[in-house]
Amino acid sequence: MNRRIKRIELRLTEAEAQFIREKSKGYRSVSQYIRDAVAEFSDTDAKRRLELINELGKLYREYHNELFHLSANLNQVVKRANELAVAGLLSKSYLEKTVIPAVRGIEGTVSAIRSALLDVTKQATLLHRGK
Structure with a gap:
């Protein structure tokens, strides 16, 4: 002993x-x-896990603000499109050239954010399992 x-x-x-x-x-x-x-x-794995947790926290904070702005913009676009549609002023070309591209742009950004968060989360999970 x-x-x-x-x-x-x-x-x-x-x-x-x-x-x-x-x-x-x-x-x-x-x-x-x-x-x-x-x-x-x-323990180098513990250090890396801590780094990943910090990185994940940073991503969440950064993307939280970005998502807030995107949500506000999307709400404005949809509200305006609805107002125009009700008034009979929303043409098909406006919908195709303005509304749909804005919504798709927002969808792309949200998808990129989700992908980045998923990548970091997967790395942290693999390290946690000791792989």
């Missing part, structure tokens, strides 16, 4: 020491918490 007899001195502020004590409450000891934390941090 390997006995743990080696010590490493670590200087901390009182706030840092308290933070570590709080975080280590679910462990047998502060030493065990620190050993586990160092092992996990040194």
Whole structure:
């Protein structure tokens, strides 16, 4: 059995020491918490998973705003098309040249966003499974 007899001195502020004590409450000891934390941090897959989670969060934040603007634009296009149709002013060429291309453009952007999010999610899932 390997006995743990080696010590490493670590200087901390009182706030840092308290933070570590709080975080280590679910462990047998502060030493065990620190050993586990160092092992996990040194794990390259764990680092990559953390990077992917951060990347995914960034994508969600970026695309959330983009989707909000796209939704507002699509709502305006459809509302205007409806107003024109009710008034009998919406011609087939307007529908084909304005409304349909706008809706298709929005669909393409939403599809690209979904694809990007799916790719990152798949990578994170594969790393989580250890593949």
